[in-house]
Amino acid sequence: MTAAQDTDTRLRLAMFAHLDRLGAKYPDGIPSAVINDFIFDGVQTRLIVQPGIRKPAQLSAALTIRTAYTPPGAAAPYDDQFGPDGRLRYKWRGTDPAHADNRALREAMVRRSPLAYFVPVSKGVYQAIYPVFLVEEDPEAHEFAVDLNENTDEPPEQEETPLERRYARRLTSQRLHQIMFRPKVLRAYETRCALCRLGHASLLDAAHILPDHHQRGEPIVPNGLTMCKIHHAAYDANIIGIRPDRVVEVREDILAEVDGPMLRHGLQEMHGTTLFLPRSQRDRPDPSRLEERYEQFRSAA
Structure with a gap:
């Protein structure tokens, strides 16, 4: 393992341990300031940034992705949604495939690097879903497919039927919505x-x-x-x-x-x-x- 690979692995493991601690302390949503209070090798390392794709300088692959909070009634700046294969679609940064953020996402996909995905509960408060993996890129749609499921190591032995894909989509959507259900309900009821x-x-x-x-x-x-x-x-x-x-x-x-x-x-x-x-x-x-x-x-x- 090279020094760069060792840094990448250690950073991701340290991030997941950090999020484990915060998730136990803030089960109904973690403030972004607390998420960003992450120290790695003695240096504070932000995990949530604008516009949403985080790649620290010492890494070549993206570390985290984020969906922006959209106030009720407002139009979302990025239309993240589920595709027909049951996976979340995460939009590129802009439309340039060579943009540094898009290259970082592509590198994470090629390496099968685990990321953290931050989903907004309210303004400045997030649920952390991890590990997630980027598994496919659609250049025409300017997006990556994000696998939120547990079984990400092995490809299917045979091509899935449309019915199986719809079922997978429903399960993935349910998982994300169930994760978000408690914090959103509790916040709504103060x-x-x-x-x-x-x-x-x-x-x-x-x-x-x-x-x-x-x-x-x-x-x-x-x-x-x-x-x-x-x-x-x-x-x-x-x-x-x-x-x-x-x-x-x-x-x-x-x-x-x-x-x-x-x-x-x-x-x-x-x-x-x-x-x-x-x-x-x-x-x-x-x-x-x-x-x-x-x-x-x-x-x-």
Whole structure:
């Protein structure tokens, strides 16, 4: 191994260890300033830069890629999306194949170098997905294919069918959206339980209104509610229901029970209360999903 290869390997391993620590500390999104507080060989090394492709001077291949944060209603500067093969498409820097950033991406692809991919949760806050690999380049579309899956070492033994490619696309898209579901839901609800307003992140879940296996159970904020663990469990067990008008109901047999303070204050007093809602209309729970889930609660009751 040459000195340059050794530096490349050590830097990437150090970066992943750095992101492991930050991910444990900031499970719902890492501030960019904290991500960039990365020291390698005694030197601070930025991992997130404008416009989004990072190649430190001591490397020849790209180290990280980033999708820019787009405020609601604004047009994204780069249209990163999923291709028919199920892989994320990451746009070149501009349209010049010889641009230094594009050469750095190409070098990472040729070397099969693992990168970190930063996806915005909100302005200046990211989820880190790693390792990811650049596996193909489309010069006509000015983009690279990014593999977010686990199995990146071996090519398929035979060409995939269109159905298999669509399935792979769905799995990859689901993986990315599931990673982003919790931080986006908790940020929309200001890290508070939508029922009791508890504000301790470690005690909160991002609950689905309609479950994963449902046709409309997508991991998107309008299908999510921030709930503390007791209310999440009660919701899943149909002890608590939420009407389409966002009023909470508690099952009649639970209301009639006599027990300790958790039952009284934690469940029974929720009956008739109204959900704490996100400030943004677009993040608020979808009434049609609430209605369908409420009918399930009514049937169970």
